[in-house]
Amino acid sequence: MKSKIGFIGCGNMAKAIIGGIVTSGYTNPENVYASNRSMEKLIDVQQHYEIHIAENNKSVAQNCDIVFLSVTPDMYPSVIDEIKDDLWEDAIVILIAAGQTLAQNEERFQRKIKLVKAMPNTPVEVGEGMTSISLNQFVTEEEKEEIRGLFSSFGRVEIIDENTMDIASAVGGSSPAFGFLYIEALADAAVLYGMPREKAYTIAAQSLLGSAKMVLETGEHPGKLKDDVCSPGGTTIQSVAALENSGFRSAVIKAVRANMEKLGD
Numbered sequence: 001m002k003s004k005i006g007f008i009g010c011g012n013m014a015k016a017i018i019g020g021i022v023t024s025g026y027t028n029p030e031n032v033y034a035s036n037r038s039m040e041k042l043i044d045v046q047q048h049y050e051i052h053i054a055e056n057n058k059s060v061a062q063n064c065d066i067v068f069l070s071v072t073p074d075m076y077p078s079v080i081d082e083i084k085d086d087l088w089e090d091a092i093v094i095l096i097a098a099g100q101t102l103a104q105n106e107e108r109f110q111r112k113i114k115l116v117k118a119m120p121n122t123p124v125e126v127g128e129g130m131t132s133i134s135l136n137q138f139v140t141e142e143e144k145e146e147i148r149g150l151f152s153s154f155g156r157v158e159i160i161d162e163n164t165m166d167i168a169s170a171v172g173g174s175s176p177a178f179g180f181l182y183i184e185a186l187a188d189a190a191v192l193y194g195m196p197r198e199k200a201y202t203i204a205a206q207s208l209l210g211s212a213k214m215v216l217e218t219g220e221h222p223g224k225l226k227d228d229v230c231s232p233g234g235t236t237i238q239s240v241a242a243l244e245n246s247g248f249r250s251a252v253i254k255a256v257r258a259n260m261e262k263l264g265d
């Protein structure tokens with residue numbers, strides 16, 4: 001069983017995963033190490049979760065048997081070059097950067113290295129994450145279950161074909177931003193009609209959370225669930241007609257296409 005978990009790069013996504021594993025009790029904070037280019041973010045995460053601040057990236061590699069590369073994609077070549085000789089023989093490296101593939105990174109390590117490509121999202125911080133994963137051939141069945149357990153401690157996990165990782169990044173990794181935008185827009189509309197903003201956030205966010213839960217738990221088609229809200233001649237169908245008239249679905253599809261185009265750069 002692997003026990004020390006490290007993060008190279010401690011920005012928004014690393015902080016969310018650290019929050020997820022510590023709050024869920026998956027691991028004790030004393031087993032978590034993080035490094036970052038600047039100290040400010042490390043101090044913030046340490047104050048929240050009482051993890052170890054590592055002296056540098058190499059020190060994370062030397063101390064941990066699960067290592068998250070949580071820097072932006074452009075930093076992968078230099079960070080891998082920096083740490084590759086310090087990693088434990090049996091360490092598992094988790095690549096969370098959008099667009100980074102297993103094959104591309106295997107090559108950078110220049111040896112047989114256990115790699116997991118993972119696409120999490122920030123809701124892992126509150127135990128409602130969605131993480132899609134693919135593993136390379138050097139990860140054993142036992143290790144695969146361990147990694148599944150780690151990500152399951154703060155949300156749902158899907159093991160997917162690596163060919164579909166970019167679309168999982170758009171639909172799972174980026175989509176919380178779309179949801180936040182939608183909640184903000186609903187709250188703006190509520191404020192327009194006189195509701196205090198804080199109440200509007202609660203009502204809008206809980207309604208979206210409940211809708212998502214119905215899709216996951218009833219197994220019903222989202223279209224059927226939508227139809228059930230639209231009373232004949234009622235208010236909801238007026239709103240649905242207005243959304244369709246504004247190209248709501250088309251706007252969402254375009255948003256995903258823009259994401260895929262960026263990944264294809």
Ligand SMILES: NC(=O)C1=CN([C@@H]2O[C@H](COP(=O)(O)OP(=O)(O)OC[C@H]3O[C@@H](n4cnc5c(N)ncnc54)[C@H](O)[C@@H]3O)[C@@H](O)[C@H]2O)C=CC1
Binds near residue numbers: 008010038
């Ligand atoms: N933010 C999100 O919702 C998600 C992000 N990701 C992936 O996570 C990675 C990080 O994204 P964010 O946390 O959003 O970015 P971020 O900019 O908040 O975090 C990156 C951190 O890496 C640090 N850093 C840069 N170069 C470094 C180096 N050489 N050594 C050590 N630290 C270094 C930066 O100071 C920064 O704190 C990206 O690859 C992104 O694709 C994946 C899924 C979701």
Ligand SMILES: O=C(O)[C@@H]1CCC=N1
Binds near residue numbers: 098169173174
């Ligand atoms: O914006 C990004 O590039 C990352 C990948 C998925 C979510 N955030």
